[in-house]
Amino acid sequence: TGHHWGYGKDNGPSEWHKDYPIAEGNHQSPIDIVPAEAVFDARLSPISLCYNNCTSVSISNNGHSVVVEFTDSDERSVIQGGPLEDMYRLKQFHFHWGGKGCRGSEHTVGGKTYASELHLVHWNAIKYKSFGEAAAAPDGLAVLAIFLELGDVHRALHQITDALYMVKFKGSVINFKGFNPKCLLPNSLEYWTYPGSLTTPPLYESVTWIVLKEPIYVSDKQMGKFRTLLFNGEEDDDRKHMENNFRPPQPLKGRTVRASFE
Numbered sequence: 001t002g003h004h005w006g007y008g009k010d011n012g013p014s015e016w017h018k019d020y021p022i023a024e025g026n027h028q029s030p031i032d033i034v035p036a037e038a039v040f041d042a043r044l045s046p047i048s049l050c051y052n053n054c055t056s057v058s059i060s061n062n063g064h065s066v067v068v069e070f071t072d073s074d075e076r077s078v079i080q081g082g083p084l085e086d087m088y089r090l091k092q093f094h095f096h097w098g099g100k101g102c103r104g105s106e107h108t109v110g111g112k113t114y115a116s117e118l119h120l121v122h123w124n125a126i127k128y129k130s131f132g133e134a135a136a137a138p139d140g141l142a143v144l145a146i147f148l149e150l151g152d153v154h155r156a157l158h159q160i161t162d163a164l165y166m167v168k169f170k171g172s173v174i175n176f177k178g179f180n181p182k183c184l185l186p187n188s189l190e191y192w193t194y195p196g197s198l199t200t201p202p203l204y205e206s207v208t209w210i211v212l213k214e215p216i217y218v219s220d221k222q223m224g225k226f227r228t229l230l231f232n233g234e235e236d237d238d239r240k241h242m243e244n245n246f247r248p249p250q251p252l253k254g255r256t257v258r259a260s261f262e
């Protein structure tokens, strides 16, 4: 039904402000991170990720990305520390990527784009009772962003890319238990952090972004499997490969980006 947001010419990021005026707000994401302008903050403690007995539930194609959902009814997979005052529960992770061989990340670093960007989305379960409630609060969400750079094959990512053929169409969901996202982390947890928003509608300005400096490396073949996903549902004859599902950088509007490292 009706006109829905997406990444095409008629419903893409430049059009979103019509249905979501906050798109032109002062705390929008992603942004271009300029390392030389980031402020080192010695008070920033290390990020603490406790994903040990995390509980993935499913992997699905929501028509915008491929999403791995987690049970967020307890404290089994949480992030804390760093710029965060409270403990945030992992709800889901998903990716943004480009077309063959070209840019696909949402955040950029001094104008450099990466092939893809992984977002681990968490919500503040200390202060709020649900993701929806948290999503409406400035300190409600925390998204950990990890860049994917083209290089050698990433062994752990195979668990994800080998499942993609089963969620080819929008609306497909399959069981995906026992996946622990800590296998997708780079060696260093050094990061930049700034106050921003969801990068897809409803674009709520409720996200503390934590962007890791060190990328993980994945092969072009693995990235190619993301592009076999489709934006459309099985019944839709108008087949469109899922690619370039990223929002370009938005104005910084005077925000300070802090760095956990010198």
Ligand SMILES: CN(C)c1nnc([C@H](N)S(N)(=O)=O)s1
Pocket (backbone or CB within 6 Å): 091, 092, 094, 119, 121, 143, 197, 198, 199, 200, 201, 202
């Ligand atoms: C409702 N949830 C979990 C999300 N809503 N928008 C999301 C965006 N994909 S992002 N990129 O995480 O801001 S994630």
Ligand SMILES: [Zn+2]
Pocket (backbone or CB within 6 Å): 094, 095, 096, 119, 199
């Ligand atoms: Zn995202």
